[in-house]
Amino acid sequence: MIPSDPTKRQAAPALSRRNFVTMGAGTALAPLVTGLAGAGAAVAAETAKPVDPRAPLNLSLKINGDEHQVSLDGRTTLLDALRETIGLTGTKKGCDHGQCGACTVHIDGVRVVSCLTLAATVQGRQITTIEGLAGQNGDLHPMQAAFVERDALQCGYCTPGQIMSAVGCVKEGHAKSDDEIREYMSGNLCRCAAYPNILAAIKQAAPQMEG
């Protein structure tokens, strides 16, 4: 399960010398073990039907209130499904490795990085992207309006992810101080370094969202 908070993503466990040696030994032994098991398995394999892991899956994704029927390779990320298949390109691909936050969307109201989320795992969930944040009448969400008013962007590439994450940050109750906002927005990187204005925008929108 992908962590809901981009700031809380876990790093891969450190590879100690002991682990490395253990893994190395296991890897070296694997062909031998496979060889021993292979004789019996070969008989079953002749009758087993091969499964193609690339066979498309038919999925129904609920995005911004609309149902989308898609046929996808089971390994497709939600980010690629949104951008390449469904055509919602507001969600951006920065690193594609869970490190920049540009791809942040909401699943059932909780912020997640869509580049680390398989599309097949979010069937039946409420997916919200930057395109679905404004009101039905077209009025900007208070956070979107604050980003505009506070000039909280330069190139704008990180902005959809910043806004989706900022909405999550406020809803989680993590916008009580400047330091807290900085901490809980630290998973969203901005190469233009618009951080002071992003902070100002969040401080402006937070009371409007809460009130």
Ligand code: FES
């Ligand atoms: S593109 Fe997903 S975290 Fe960078």
Ligand code: FES
């Ligand atoms: S505004 Fe350019 S990367 Fe953030």
